[in-house]
Amino acid sequence: MRPFVFINVAMSADGKISTRERRQVRISGKEDFSRVDRIKAESDAIMVGIGTVLADNPSLTVKSPELRAERRSAGKDEHPVRVVVDSLGKTPPSADILHKGTGKRIVAVSRKAPLEKVEALRKHAAVIVAGDATVDLAVLLDDLYRQGVRRLMVEGGGTLIWGLFAQGLVDELQTFVGNIVIGGKDAPTPADGTGFLREEDFTRLRIIEATRFDDGLLIRWGVGKR
Numbered sequence: 001m002r003p004f005v006f007i008n009v010a011m012s013a014d015g016k017i018s019t020r021e022r023r024q025v026r027i028s029g030k031e032d033f034s035r036v037d038r039i040k041a042e043s044d045a046i047m048v049g050i051g052t053v054l055a056d057n058p059s060l061t062v063k064s065p066e067l068r069a070e071r072r073s074a075g076k077d078e079h080p081v082r083v084v085v086d087s088l089g090k091t092p093p094s095a096d097i098l099h100k101g102t103g104k105r106i107v108a109v110s111r112k113a114p115l116e117k118v119e120a121l122r123k124h125a126a127v128i129v130a131g132d133a134t135v136d137l138a139v140l141l142d143d144l145y146r147q148g149v150r151r152l153m154v155e156g157g158g159t160l161i162w163g164l165f166a167q168g169l170v171d172e173l174q175t176f177v178g179n180i181v182i183g184g185k186d187a188p189t190p191a192d193g194t195g196f197l198r199e200e201d202f203t204r205l206r207i208i209e210a211t212r213f214d215d216g217l218l219i220r221w222g223v224g225k226r
């Protein structure tokens with residue numbers, strides 16, 4: 001069993017999620033950031049790849065005091081469990097994700113991660129070892145489910161999102177398309193990695209909802225026909 005997995009990503013009108021230097025950019029507007037905070041508060045866990053931790057140093061905390069209070073009154077931690085997918089244990093022990101806000105953190109590493117890095121991370125987070133050279137995402141999701149995670153939000157980046165699509169581990173994709181053009185053939189996109197080659201392998205989506213706000217468009221896509 002695995003959690004319901006949904007991806008939330010903000011991209012430019014030309015389909016980029018950052019610059020070619022992988023510098024964090026503001027694509028969402030105020031309204032979209034509030035929506036992101038709400039869907040984060042509604043999730044049991046929120047997951048990013050190590051590329052995002054190194055590029056953005058996110059905390060992935062719930063920002064609204066009201067939403068945190070709602071979580072507390074429902075008997076939950078103020079923030080969802082923060083999960084980093086990090087094959088080689090490269091998460092800096094000083095990273096905001098390990099320190100900002102109360103609650104549980106999990107770093108998922110592969111068996112290739114150096115022991116001393118894993119031990120250093122264990123001081124701040126629970127460590128899950130899954131996979132030989134890269135993190136086995138199916139095993140990780142199974143483990144998260146066993147730990148009570150039923151609704152998992154994935155914030156990126158493009159490599160992790162690709163890994164999840166490639167293995168058929170995504171239920172929903174929420175894309176905010178902002179009114180900017182970033183450009184650059186090497187700028188990251190919502191699904192990077194190697195990409196599918198054969199049309200029969202492409203992930204098929206259906207539109208659940210399309211809403212205009214913040215001078216952009218939010219599209220919620222369901223995976224598969226259903």
Ligand SMILES: NC(=O)C1=CN([C@@H]2O[C@H](COP(=O)(O)OP(=O)(O)OC[C@H]3O[C@@H](n4cnc5c(N)ncnc54)[C@H](O)[C@@H]3O)[C@@H](O)[C@H]2O)C=CC1
Pocket residue numbers: 008009010011017018019021022023024025027048049050051052053055056085086087088134135136137155156157158159160161162163164188192
């Ligand atoms: N606009 C937006 O909504 C967002 C933009 N970003 C941007 O994305 C960029 C970072 O993305 P990436 O460099 O692609 O890094 P990423 O955050 O996708 O992390 C990729 C890393 O995850 C690890 N990993 C371990 N096992 C894996 C597996 N089975 N499949 C896939 N990855 C696995 C690998 O070490 C891999 O290098 C930054 O520029 C950041 O600003 C990130 C999140 C959201």
Ligand SMILES: Nc1nc(O)c(N)c(N[C@@H]2O[C@H](COP(=O)(O)O)[C@@H](O)[C@H]2O)n1
Pocket residue numbers: 008009010024025026027028033036048052056057058059060061155156176
């Ligand atoms: N939804 C969205 N819109 C944008 O314009 C963005 N740049 C991002 N980036 C993501 O938000 C994370 C920051 O989280 P914290 O504020 O530190 O909690 C960042 O790492 C990206 O995942 N998202």
